[in-house]
Amino acid sequence: MTRQDLLSRTFVELADTLVENYDQIDFLHRLAERCVSLLGVAEAGVVLVGSEGQLRPLASSSERMHLIELIEVQRQDGPCLDCWRSGEAVREDQLTGAEARWPVFAPTALAAGFLSAYAVPMRLRDKRLGALNLFANQAYGLIEPDEAVAQAMADVATIGILHERFIRQREEVSEQLQVAFNARAVLEQAKGVVAAATSTDVDEAFALLRGYARHHKLLLSEVARQVMSRDLDVEAIRAPSGAPRGSPR
Amino acid sequence: MTRQLATIVGSLGHLGDPDASLDWLCRTCADELGMTGAAVALVPSSNDPGNIAASDERASFVVDLQFTSGEGPTIDAHRDGRPVLEPELATTTRWPAFAPEAVAAGVAAVFALPLQIGAANFGVLTFYRDRPGPLRDAFLVDALAMADVACEITLCLQARVPPGSLHEVIETLATERTVVYQATGMIMVQLGVGPEEAIAVLRARAYAVGRPVCEVAADVVSRRLRLDP
Known part of the structure; x- marks a missing residue:
């Protein structure tokens, strides 16, 4: 399958949340895996805000990614936190030297072998769901055109998640x-x-x-x-x- | 989107009192679609539609008559989960008990659209007109959109109360039905039948004597009337 084919298929899949056996965790894992396949980053993960207002890492392409995301959320320090707070994309092309920016996250990510980190928001207008994190093994690991692709994937996934939640809430009330x-x-x-x-x-x-x-x-x-x-x-x-x-x- | 629907959607944002919005929707639907009236009914179980809003007495009657006769377009739309369009009620053979009485009351055409959300189908938006004739295609699209709006308003109202309770508008319908359910329970014991057969007996009596089910049910509960097998 060419990259173009995989990209097209990914967008169709991310929009299709109104299926009978929809499972949010499975859906988010697919988003993370496709980011790794399509964007040339080493790892990807999705952090979403829960009903109690706390950010939670819900899907990661690997366990080492998951652990770093957990630390980010627990220590309130890192690109995904900044992205969530601002609602804007966050880029760090060189984690070496980023200790001042993220005193906890930067050393942890470097120790795990990551040299650059990015986060794009998962939001629809003023409705903020969370962030999509992308870590690379080299500096400058995500070129800007690919960041746009990541944002587009995050946007489609956000709409899919919101749509499914909306329908499910209505069904619950009806029941x-x-x-x-x-x-x-x-x-x-x-x-x-x-x-x-x-x-x-x-x-x-x-x-x-x-x-x-x-x-x-x-x-x-x-x-x-x-x-x-x-x-x-x-x-x-x-x-x-x-x-x-x-x-x- | 047609002009009619644009009017409705445009007005939605200005609704001050959501509790009154279903009545408003019924009147607006009727006006904008060239209908005489409209009613929003819930269908709590298989064939017992009950109004939670209506534009006028006759719209209300169209649904109540189906509760008595146990048949009609509203019941079919709910059961099948799709629109039921009857442009010529006077000549139809679909509902032998419902149609003649509706026609006698001045109802010439009926259009019923289910209120659906996902797999759930909890009510029906029913329009009627005092002249026969089809619902034009452009109007059908609007009518379906209005059914979505009715669905949305109803669920928004219910979403405001805790699980296990009913919003006031819906509570009113449940209260109206109280005497019917009580009579159903009594007939179950008196005739040794299940709930469905018991309500069928009650309806048959109401139909035979030409009175509303509620009145006959009240007679059963007060023991002025005892139904025989």
């Missing part, structure tokens, strides 16, 4: 709506079942259901569900002790 509505329906139906079976009115039936739930330390919704699925005998609800007795309805 919560259905679950809450159905729970309401099941509770009312259970009141009707208990009222008819015990020849009381629905208010008294509700009191019996609540009494049973409290006595057995169960959720009211769970008791209602059991009544409707006939896992719970209405006679058990009628008995003040809550003990099952009598014949099934």
